[in-house]
Every structure is written in C-alpha cells, then in structure tokens.
Amino acid sequence: MWRALVRGRERMVTVAFLASVQGYQEERIREIADRLRSDHPEWTVQVLPPDATPPLLAKYKLKFGPAILVNDRIEFVGIPRYRMLVERVAMVAAGRISPRTAAPPPSAAPAKPASKPAVPAVPASPPAAPPASE
Numbered sequence: 001m002w003r004a005l006v007r008g009r010e011r012m013v014t015v016a017f018l019a020s021v022q023g024y025q026e027e028r029i030r031e032i033a034d035r036l037r038s039d040h041p042e043w044t045v046q047v048l049p050p051d052a053t054p055p056l057l058a059k060y061k062l063k064f065g066p067a068i069l070v071n072d073r074i075e076f077v078g079i080p081r082y083r084m085l086v087e088r089v090a091m092v093a094a095g096r097i098s099p100r101t102a103a104p105p106p107s108a109a110p111a112k113p114a115s116k117p118a119v120p121a122v123p124a125s126p127p128a129a130p131p132a133s134e
Helices: 026-039 053-059 080-096
Strands: 014-018 046-047 068-069 073-077
Touching: 014 026, 026 046, 026 080, 068 080, 073 080
Parallel strands: 014 046
Antiparallel strands: 014 068, 068 073
16 A cells, blocks of 8 residues: 655645535545545545535536545545545645645736837838829
C-alpha cells in the first residue's frame, strides 16, 4: 500500500465524496473512500449519497458529479487515481498550496496614460489623378 509521507504537524482534513446525481461510479467512490479510511485514519472521510449532493454540486457550479471536496474546497471532478488523491490531500494536510489551485487574480494596475495621442494617418495632399485618356 502506498502512503503519502507528510512531515510536520498535520491539520484536520475532511474529504467529502459527492456522488453523481445519476449514480455514476458509486462502487468506485465507495472503494476509494474505504481504502482512504483504512490507510489514513487521521483524515475524516465522508461519502454523501446522491440525494444529498445536488445542493453542493450547485454551490460549486457542477451539474452532475462525482466530485471530491477537501476541506470544503473542490479538488477533483470525477474520481482520480488513488495515489493522486492521497498526494493532494496530504498537501492540504501539510498546509501547502496545490500547484493545481488557481492563483488569486492580480490586483488591478493603474492605467497608463497614452504618451502621444493617436493621430489618424492623413496624406499631406490628395493623390494625383491618373491622366485622362481620349
């Protein structure tokens, strides 16, 4: 069995599995949740039934599921490989930011004034007319 090594003090971690409203991958969700509970008893693992998931799916702007929440933040849509899940939860437990987590938007920089006003390109004189042919 593979266990993530987490150094230092771990934080309280809650992993919630949101079932699909269509009942998709229910057996896989139970299998992963049971394995996570046995390998990492220090983590709280919840499996929410399909009838309890629609409000949470709507909160995270998802229509179907399944999805995985770690400390009330959506970490996966769908069911990942077990190792990927354990690594991500271990990162959260250690207090490290996941490389997949979106960075906050940068602060708005003040607009730069234009150094030179734009001048439309107008020819100095009108173009010469072609010679008239008779």
